[in-house]
Amino acid sequence: MRATEVTINNKDNSYNQHMHVLVCVEPTYFKNTENYVNQKQWIQFWKKAMKLDYDPNVKVQMIRPKNKYKSDIQSAIDETAKYPVKDTDFMTDDEEKNLKRLSDLEEGLHRKRLISYGGLLKEIHKKLNLDDTEEGDLIHTDDDEKADEDGFSIIAMWNWERKNYFIKE
Numbered sequence: 634m635r636a637t638e639v640t641i642n643n644k645d646n647s648y649n650q651h652m653h654v655l656v657c658v659e660p661t662y663f664k665n666t667e668n669y670v671n672q673k674q675w676i677q678f679w680k681k682a683m684k685l686d687y688d689p690n691v692k693v694q695m696i697r698p699k700n701k702y703k704s705d706i707q708s709a710i711d712e713t714a715k716y717p718v719k720d721t722d723f724m725t726d727d728e729e730k731n732l733k734r735l736s737d738l739e740e741g742l743h744r745k746r747l748i749s750y751g752g753l754l755k756e757i758h759k760k761l762n763l764d765d766t767e768e769g770d771l772i773h774t775d776d777d778e779k780a781d782e783d784g785f786s787i788i789a790m791w792n793w794e795r796k797n798y799f800i801k802e
Contacts, residue, residue: 634754636713637747639738648737655696655713657798660791663695696713710754717747718799753798757787760800 634655641648662669670678675691684688723734750758788801 634709634713634751635749636715636744637717638715639718640740641734646734648741650741651690653755655710655711657789659796685737717742753800756800757789760787 636653637650638653639648639650656793659665670693672691675693676688679685679689679691680687718738723738724731741759744791790801792799
């Protein structure tokens with residue numbers, strides 16, 4: 634899962650577009666020195682992929698719940714998928730500055746996919762029949778009819794033989 638976030642530096646009015654990425658890996662990934670990609674390697678991969686002349690800021694960490702009542706994965710998804718732009722970061726008491734910032738955002742983010750799913754999370758997204766983040770109906774968020782109050786869950790389990798996650802039926 635990838636989510637794009639934009640923040641602003643209020644000192645120089647520059648924008649910082651960055652990504653939050655959630656990658657499902659083997660439970661032993663952070664302990665396996667053979668396949669583990671360290672911080673320096675991630676920086677070099679991103680530098681090469683983006684054709685940069687500087688070392689980008691890359692932070693890789695194992696997910697940990699911020700809320701003791703949520704699972705690790707739920708906390709990670711919540712953090713990754715949160716708002717792409719925080720209005721409190723962009724809005725000021727200066728209406729002219731606000732209009733300029735909104736215009737910049739509209740131009741910079743036009744036709745950009747801010748949230749995308751891949752692999753296992755794409756399958757789960759599809760099974761849950763969630764609206765597409767770009768084309769979904771954002772006006773009618775609840776049905777006229779009473780929604781079914783019985784929920785269901787999808788469980789993904791690690792298969793050691795296949796060395797991959799699978800969705801438990």
